[in-house]
Amino acid sequence: MRKSILLLNRGSGGNDRGLKPDEVCATVTTAFREIGHRIESKIVAPEKINAALQEVVKIQPASLIIAGGDGTVSAAAKSLSGTGIPLGILPMGTFNLAARDLGVPLDIPGAATFLAKAEVHAIDVLEVAGRACLCTTILGFYPEFAKTFERRDHGGHWWKKAFKVITALPRTFAESRPIDLTWQGDGIEGRARTKFSAFVPGRYRATAGLVPARTDFTSGKLTAYIGRQRHAAAALRGMLDYIFGRQEENPELTMLQASSLELSARRRKHLSVMIDGEILRLALPLKLTILPRHLHVLTTAENLAPAK
Incomplete structure (x- = not known):
């Protein structure tokens, strides 16, 4: 076996939370x-993760x-995509x-118990x-903002970081430089001046909460959420719409689906x-392409069921 x-x-x-x-x-x-499963454990330094994945x-x-954060999981997904080796995620x-x-x-x-019994x-x-993206790819003010507080506050609790994002959003958004974004693919094309855009395999569930949740894991489509908000107040309203599960109703949000897109600015x-x-x-230009059913994961059919 x-x-x-x-x-x-x-x-x-x-590790910063005492794990x-x-x-x-x-x-x-x-x-x-x-x-009755055999398993071998290896503790790896961050700079050696990619080499360990190749092995x-x-x-x-x-x-x-794979035990680590979303960046580590993304690296594992890239290495295992197309290999047929199932990936289980241990949240650290x-x-x-x-x-x-x-x-x-x-x-x-x-x-640990869930993964041992998962399908x-x-x-x-x-x-x-x-690169492999399992959750979301973000353009605009957020990557630069996140880079700053990640250097200062690596690790810690998710809700503390979420609170910092919300409280710092008005000033950070107002100071950020907009992107004159253009996109094309699957017979569609468009343009928008944006300070925040997200691209998701599948799509976000329209449910309330601070942390985004996805659905449609096997749709063969990505969903683009392109914000056209110009001012901090509009951005804050957009975030509140997201928190309360109303993001798809926001008039300053462009949504589209495609199997691939090419982005330019x-x-x-x-x-x-x-x-x-x-x-x-x-x-x-930045190329985004959905690879249908390209990664095997350990979970249950219930967790992958499309949102109703």
Whole structure:
């Protein structure tokens, strides 16, 4: 019987909340062994994650359990996409968006038990300039803003960071430089002056809450949410609409769906982009493409059911 592999990112934000790597590994090992699964644990430094992932692909384990934040999960998704190796997500980051989307409990014992018993399902992946996006790709003021507070407040609790975003939004939004964004793909094209745009594999659920939740994991489509708000007050109203699940009703939001899009920005050759929590400086034009059912994950059919 093939064994599973647990890779734990020693530099994940969860370590700042008192999650001890050795104890996390022991908890996962116990959960898997209790139902007859073999698993081997490896604690890896952040700079060695990609090399460790390459080794995992060579070994072809029964599954890979990745313990870390959304950036670590995105790296694992990129390495495992198209390989057929199932990916399980052990939430040790701040927001843990991918884990939430797949219904993984946020406490380590609960997550370990869930992953040990989960089924294998295939989901879409959004490829962004050769990188894998499982949750969301963001352009505009937020990547630069997030870069500042991440340097100061790495790790910690998700609700504290969410509160900082909300309270700092008016000033940060007002000071940010707008993007003259153009897009084309699937026979559609358009243009907007935007300070915040998000691109999601599938789409967001129209439900209340601070943390976004996705649906339509196998639709073969991405959804673009392009904000046209010019002023901080309008941006704050847009955020409140999102918090209360009314984002699709906002008159200053352009929504569209496509299997692929190419993004450009007038007078710009590069943009700061946040892909699943990782902030990058990427060249334009920027190509976004859905890879249908390209990644196998550990979850349940119920968690992947489309929103009604």
